[in-house]
Amino acid sequence: MSHPPIPIYRQGGHPQQAICTACEVRRSALFGALDEAALDRIHLHIADLAFDTGEPLYARGDRGGAVFTLRAGIVRFERSTEDGSRRIVRLAGRGDLIGQEALLQQAYADDVVACTPVQVCRIPRSLVDTLGEAESALLRELMQRWQRALDDAASWVAELAMGPARRRMLRLMLRLGDYIDEQGCIWMPRRDEMGAMLDLTPETASRLVTWMRQTGVIELRGSRLARLDAGALRRALEEQDAG
Amino acid sequence: MSHPPIPIYRQGGHPQQAICTACEVRRSALFGALDEAALDRIHLHIADLAFDTGEPLYARGDRGGAVFTLRAGIVRFERSTEDGSRRIVRLAGRGDLIGQEALLQQAYADDVVACTPVQVCRIPRSLVDTLGEAESALLRELMQRWQRALDDAASWVAELAMGPARRRMLRLMLRLGDYIDEQGCIWMPRRDEMGAMLDLTPETASRLVTWMRQTGVIELRGSRLARLDAGALRRALEEQDAG
DNA sequence: CGAGCCGTTGAGGGGATTCAAGCTCAGTGG
């Protein structure tokens, strides 16, 4: 899932001033709502960070005081239950806003971990606070993102947490197709990660992957990548919904 | 779940002016952020509505243009999948805000249905828009509610959509305990409603209810009510987490 | 009273888990 590195420094400008003008995800990201004048005021305070696969961005309970915009990669939201098992409750990708709780001076609600190499912009809470009073477009954009996350969570329950394992797995593939990389490949989770998303054992996940390979739904491309046959996937899903 | 009727007319004032001053849920509801002066400006536009068990408040795709504050009762958020089956993805109770999407001029994201007799305040979008520019406390409160809903959704996945059926059922009881009525009883869903929440068949739900009665976790009080033994519930959960 | 909905209980089957054994592959150190 290595998207091309996104330049965050103004071309031909001051290399120290990290700004979002040239950022590819700006259109779809939080600060797309701001004009250049507003961007000029804030770019100094935004840090761009990189995380490797498996690295945590933050943990549930942390009081980080910053939100993140995802510039590249995929992250997962985890919760651990009292009996010790961990469950993945949501994914986020390119352009998504993460850690909005911080804006409300709350502790983070989930553990967030990088599924692939990840690049984020780290935005301090205070920055949004001061901007928020002036720029109502920013607040609107914020609420939009909150609602999108809520919508994601609801459809996660409806699509990935019900029905037989085969259908859940196919729906997961459908969803991973939204995070396709520039070579047209999807991120292929480890079998135990699939298990944490779909509430399966790694063995069952493995059996289903084998089945999807045999039916041509996916074709493995290395251990963490695969090519998805959209037509075969759709047909397989219809078959599941019928029989 | 019949909470005592909440007076929404100002005592000794103009009976036509439906206001929230005396509303019990005001402290915990959206407009708790406003002062009396602001309330005076808006109370004319807020309608209080009642719904019977099973009645829909709105449907996914509707463009209603209003948000709702729940004054009494329980509602469920439903999604129907392509294969026709319906799944309950979230519950909301007293004091919760419903239909925030409308503030963003979006269609409603879920079907929302009354689980018990329900009383709500219906608040037009335009009202919040005009207030929002002036009252930043309201916006803050709004975001708070958005985040709470998101948190609910995540814990729904983590608690009610994973593990063996018995544990999921016990966790549902735990959650229904949050919506306890004034007689100390919980709302007891129909068996097929439990199934839609936990992804079970009604038969399995029924067997588990029988088991909970035999172990003393619940005691039925009529067909839609039950008394919950918090201690027995906690012990049963620990037993599940262990063995 | 019959009809229909809801809840309960039983018997049998199927799908996912559990337990177990190999397998590949990358990293390590002799």
Place this chain on the structure above:
DNA sequence: CCACTGAGCTTGAATCCCCTCAACGGCTCG
């Protein structure tokens, strides 16, 4: 160079949990 190791993936066989199908009883309502 190659055995050694460990993590992740796969596959098999047996078990168990939950579903399916079925019958029956209580209850409300037309």
